[in-house]
Amino acid sequence: MVDPYSTGTDRPANLDQNIDRVLEVRKREREQRSAAHRLVDRISRIIGRPLYLLGLSGFAGAWIVFNVLAPQFGYSTFDPSPFPLLDGILSLAALITTTVVLIAQNRQTRIEQQHMHISLQVNLVTEQKVAKIIKLLEELRRDLPMVKDRDDPQAASFGQETDALQVLTAIEEVGLTKDPAESDVSPTGGSPAGPKRT
Numbered sequence: 001m002v003d004p005y006s007t008g009t010d011r012p013a014n015l016d017q018n019i020d021r022v023l024e025v026r027k028r029e030r031e032q033r034s035a036a037h038r039l040v041d042r043i044s045r046i047i048g049r050p051l052y053l054l055g056l057s058g059f060a061g062a063w064i065v066f067n068v069l070a071p072q073f074g075y076s077t078f079d080p081s082p083f084p085l086l087d088g089i090l091s092l093a094a095l096i097t098t099t100v101v102l103i104a105q106n107r108q109t110r111i112e113q114q115h116m117h118i119s120l121q122v123n124l125v126t127e128q129k130v131a132k133i134i135k136l137l138e139e140l141r142r143d144l145p146m147v148k149d150r151d152d153p154q155a156a157s158f159g160q161e162t163d164a165l166q167v168l169t170a171i172e173e174v175g176l177t178k179d180p181a182e183s184d185v186s187p188t189g190g191s192p193a194g195p196k197r198t
Contacts (some may be wrong), residue, residue: 044104
């Protein structure tokens with residue numbers, strides 16, 4: 001018998017479907033980029049390579065060597081020490097590099113926020129589905145005559161949908177959203193220094 005969930009390879013079909021969905025999300029993100037963002041992405045990829053640093057260092061080194069040694073070989077220097085023209089070029093390169101990196105980081109942050117929103121929505125929907133399944137199972141257990149009915153507080157608790165705001169409030173109350181260095185709450189809810197001695 002042929003498995004309807006098999007793709008003919010060792011991978012299950014749902015894995016390929018999930019990969020296809022992720023690729024669709026990435027394709028949509030690429031298509032929504034403006035021409036300016038595409039240019040910035042290309043430049044940021046160049047800047048992010050070690051070759052860029054080597055090239056910049058080599059350029060500055062060659063500039064300095066030429067301007068220091070040129071008079072010894074009878075050539076005139078176009079940027080004598082302390083190399084103000086080189087300083088201006090490197091400052092401009094630093095400004096462009098910083099701006100490009102910031103633009104790329106801002107865009108990456110927006111994409112990560114979108115992914116976090118997707119994950120949150122999927123998790124909330126999944127939690128709602130699981131709570132509904134637990135409720136249905138509990139109803140089925142109560143209705144079946146051959147199954148002994150008993151009170152299960154844990155199952156009843158799991159059958160309730162989780163309020164995301166309630167969870168966030170509880171996390172904030174115990175200080176988990178604070179910087180660990182600033183947090184004065186221990187894992188047990190007390191002071192990190194332990195109980196106060198009298």
